Amino acid sequence: MTDLLVVEDVYAGYVQDLNILQGINFRIAPGELVAVIGPNGAGKSTLAKTIFGLLNPNQGKIRFKGREINGLKSNQIVTLGMGYVPQITNVFGTLTIEENLEMGAFIRTGSLATLKDKIFTMFPRLKERRHQKAGTLSGGERQMLAMGRVLMLDPELLILDEPSAALSPILVSSVFEQIKAINQTGIAIILVEQNAKKALMMADRGYVLESGRDRFSGPGQDLLNDPKVGELYLGAAYQSTSSTENT
Numbered sequence: 001m002t003d004l005l006v007v008e009d010v011y012a013g014y015v016q017d018l019n020i021l022q023g024i025n026f027r028i029a030p031g032e033l034v035a036v037i038g039p040n041g042a043g044k045s046t047l048a049k050t051i052f053g054l055l056n057p058n059q060g061k062i063r064f065k066g067r068e069i070n071g072l073k074s075n076q077i078v079t080l081g082m083g084y085v086p087q088i089t090n091v092f093g094t095l096t097i098e099e100n101l102e103m104g105a106f107i108r109t110g111s112l113a114t115l116k117d118k119i120f121t122m123f124p125r126l127k128e129r130r131h132q133k134a135g136t137l138s139g140g141e142r143q144m145l146a147m148g149r150v151l152m153l154d155p156e157l158l159i160l161d162e163p164s165a166a167l168s169p170i171l172v173s174s175v176f177e178q179i180k181a182i183n184q185t186g187i188a189i190i191l192v193e194q195n196a197k198k199a200l201m202m203a204d205r206g207y208v209l210e211s212g213r214d215r216f217s218g219p220g221q222d223l224l225n226d227p228k229v230g231e232l233y234l235g236a237a238y239q240s241t242s243s244t245e246n247t
């Protein structure tokens with residue numbers, strides 16, 4: 001199957017001459033759910049920002065749907081069918097839920113009603129509160145709204161940067177269920193997560209980053225079972241090895 005997105009030997013960073021990503025390779029197929037895990041500061045969010053055009057690669061190539069997107073800005077990338085929900089989700093607190101969703105569809109010209117209905121079916125909680133100001137939502141509901149807003153763009157690829165950050169355990173489970181449901185509608189998802197076990201359990205494949213490199217990759221379950229990954233990042237002893245060490 002042709003990959004939806006390919007990241008090839010990418011170097012990128014925030015200041016000149018200091019690359020945080022140090023030759024990273026990554027790919028995702030249409031409809032796949034891929035988890036990106038790794039210790040603090042490994043470069044997970046930096047990878048997400050680089051793919052979405054918030055940072056320019058200093059070296060390497062990024063291809064989305066067969067087209068090279070290096071150097072394109074986020075507002076151009078979004079029109080190609082990629083959505084991104086940053087780690088700190090900003091919803092418009094003084095607007096209602098419904099108005100927030102409509103703002104998400106700013107680049108669309110057709111009717112919003114069908115898309116909105118689809119999102120309300122996916123997130124019934126948002127439907128119940130559609131006329132409520134977004135500033136009054138709980139953390140988990142706010143996360144759902146941030147995802148819903150990006151889904152108004154009808155993307156083929158959604159990048160979620162730590163959607164479970166700062167949520168209580170019960171909300172984490174519900175946000176993860178929503179992510180799975182979104183993926184089951186055929187949208188490919190890159191899930192950047194601190195919550196490594198949960199993310200890998202749900203993912204088709206995963207990448208373990210370390211110091212700006214893809215250190216391990218493989219099916220989520222294989223990474224969970226890999227003792228090297230377990231010792232380093234998951235904080236427990238695991239058996240059997242079947243993932244790929246990318247050194």
Ligand SMILES: Nc1ncnc2c1ncn2[C@@H]1O[C@H](COP(=O)(O)OP(=O)(O)OP(=O)(O)O)[C@@H](O)[C@H]1O
Pocket residue numbers: 014015020038039040041042043044045046047194
């Ligand atoms: N805006 C920025 N300017 C300069 N350096 C940054 C910036 N954002 C992140 N960094 C640095 O880039 C490195 C990688 O950070 P990044 O946020 O990508 O890591 P991460 O794997 O997502 O970590 P975490 O799990 O802690 O969120 C860190 O050393 C960090 O200090």
